[in-house]
Amino acid sequence: EVRLVESGGGLVKPGGSLRLSCTASGLTFSSYNMNWVRQAPGKGLEWVSSISSTSRYIYYAESLEGRFTSSRDNAKNSLYLQMNSLRVEDTAVYYCARDLKPRNPCSGSSCNPEFDYWGQGILVTVSS
Amino acid sequence: EIVLTQSPATLSLSPGERATLSCRASQSVSSFLAWYQQKPGQAPRLLVYDASNRAAGIPARFSGSGSGTDFTLTISSLEVEDFAVYYCQQRSNWPLTFGGGTKVEI
Numbered sequence: 001e002v003r004l005v006e007s008g009g010g011l012v013k014p015g016g017s018l019r020l021s022c023t024a025s026g027l028t029f030s031s032y033n034m035n036w037v038r039q040a041p042g043k044g045l046e047w048v049s050s051i052s053s054t055s056r057y058i059y060y061a062e063s064l065e066g067r068f069t070s071s072r073d074n075a076k077n078s079l080y081l082q083m084n085s086l087r088v089e090d091t092a093v094y095y096c097a098r099d100l101k102p103r104n105p106c107s108g109s110s111c112n113p114e115f116d117y118w119g120q121g122i123l124v125t126v127s128s
Numbered sequence: 129e130i131v132l133t134q135s136p137a138t139l140s141l142s143p144g145e146r147a148t149l150s151c152r153a154s155q156s157v158s159s160f161l162a163w164y165q166q167k168p169g170q171a172p173r174l175l176v177y178d179a180s181n182r183a184a185g186i187p188a189r190f191s192g193s194g195s196g197t198d199f200t201l202t203i204s205s206l207e208v209e210d211f212a213v214y215y216c217q218q219r220s221n222w223p224l225t226f227g228g229g230t231k232v233e234i
Binding site: 095 | 129158160162164166171172173174177178183184215217219220221222223224225226227228229
């Protein structure tokens, strides 16, 4: 059974930093692109970041303006999101999500992810 | 950025009725579109990928269609557990984007 568990959330002041972790089990973690998606309270889903299986390709939402950094450690079956210069508008539940399929080999848009397994989500609250 | 517009925002139906949800893209996404269901307090669940392929374990009453800019998710006969919010998502271009959601309510 595939399981994704987020940790590291909590309350932080504007301008502060947090590091989220997502620990995976029940899958060959190193074969899959991994992703972060967030949801502000009462709002819709917003894609945050995607990282390829080997960390060669990393993509971010433009709204983050370079404040967040995704990384992964395949030896530890773990995904990370380093969040710096946090703003009130970053308040959200953050989900890690696995890509539907291993994407090697692929080309163009066929390499891009959709999300089949999701963690339970972790709340990040940015408030003074 | 590709904008996905979902309609209607809210769909009020009864169990046993047919639900038709729309997702329109601001430019062609070919067939690179997925649909998700989300219930309160839960993570989203993948229903359909690549416009018309049901994900594993998804009941046959859910079906997706469309290509290019216009897509539809159909629930042929609503069950009580289908009342939820539904999102579309495109993976044609970066940044990946979601639609604003359609709430299916009783």
